[in-house]
Amino acid sequence: MDLNNVVNRNRDPKPWTEGDNIPWNDADFSRRMLREHLSQDHDAASRRSDIIDRQVEWIHTHILKGTPSRILDLACGPGLYTSRLASMGHKCNGIDYSPASISYAKEIALEKDLEIEYIHADIRNAEFPLDQDLVLFISGELNVFSPSDAEAILDKISGSLANNGRLVLEVHGPGVIEANGSAPDSWSSMSSGLWSGSPYICLQDNHWRPDLKAAVVRYYLIDPATGDVKLHSASYQDYSNEEYRSILSGCGFNNVEMYPSLTGAEDDQMEYFRVIVAEK
Numbered sequence: 001m002d003l004n005n006v007v008n009r010n011r012d013p014k015p016w017t018e019g020d021n022i023p024w025n026d027a028d029f030s031r032r033m034l035r036e037h038l039s040q041d042h043d044a045a046s047r048r049s050d051i052i053d054r055q056v057e058w059i060h061t062h063i064l065k066g067t068p069s070r071i072l073d074l075a076c077g078p079g080l081y082t083s084r085l086a087s088m089g090h091k092c093n094g095i096d097y098s099p100a101s102i103s104y105a106k107e108i109a110l111e112k113d114l115e116i117e118y119i120h121a122d123i124r125n126a127e128f129p130l131d132q133d134l135v136l137f138i139s140g141e142l143n144v145f146s147p148s149d150a151e152a153i154l155d156k157i158s159g160s161l162a163n164n165g166r167l168v169l170e171v172h173g174p175g176v177i178e179a180n181g182s183a184p185d186s187w188s189s190m191s192s193g194l195w196s197g198s199p200y201i202c203l204q205d206n207h208w209r210p211d212l213k214a215a216v217v218r219y220y221l222i223d224p225a226t227g228d229v230k231l232h233s234a235s236y237q238d239y240s241n242e243e244y245r246s247i248l249s250g251c252g253f254n255n256v257e258m259y260p261s262l263t264g265a266e267d268d269q270m271e272y273f274r275v276i277v278a279e280k
């Protein structure tokens, strides 16, 4: 791809046609992203430790009532939730397709002698462990999948849960995906950063498709030495509460409850997300 592709880009991109996500599963990108997960300066890739502590405490006391449980964390990243939950006596599984995150998560489990099984896989293709008491699918990741993939994943989650097992689903809050898709285009240049270890220019354009209730965010990465361009495109599906209820019910869930955050209460450190708890 070269700069002409940027000039001639589709001005009204269709979600999930030019790519489906940023390259979490690329080895080099995942190593750079791991630094962001572990950073205590922001909450962009993973939340800061004090927030995760509060979220895990809510999951342990409110959702699990302190009962030792089998937990599957989907898109678990570097295992910041699973390692805490395993320390509290839960038996955890984590699945993620970021190589650096899964390696880090495995190292921590070994170092702390925690009972956690990590699988390096794409959750769309992975087999999920059975008889789980709780599945965590947080950080708004469900919205990143096309509606058909999202439904297939929810179906598989339902299949992995024991009867009366629960799903804790953290999704983008109302209006957040529309606001992101409607944000002005922007650009930045770095001598080295998240997108590359070498100098790059990143042009970001954002689109909101009201007809599809979906946003597309494209990152055009320009190598200033050669003019070569790489495109990464992520799409996000918005759903109303009624739509979440209906999809969950179609996948075999009931007793759906909505919470303002992953601590159960309004929390301005998690204002862009909402939490849905559903029972199988």
Ligand SMILES: C[S@@+](CC[C@H](N)C(=O)[O-])C[C@H]1O[C@@H](n2cnc3c(N)ncnc32)[C@H](O)[C@@H]1O
Pocket (backbone or CB within 6 Å): 021, 024, 025, 037, 044, 045, 046, 047, 074, 075, 076, 077, 078, 079, 080, 081, 095, 096, 097, 098, 101, 121, 122, 123, 124, 138, 139, 141
């Ligand atoms: C925003 S991070 C959140 C990680 C973790 N839940 C946390 O809060 O620390 C999103 C994670 O989703 C993972 N992910 C995205 N799509 C995935 C897929 N199709 N299969 C497996 N993992 C995926 C990424 O690799 C990344 O680790």
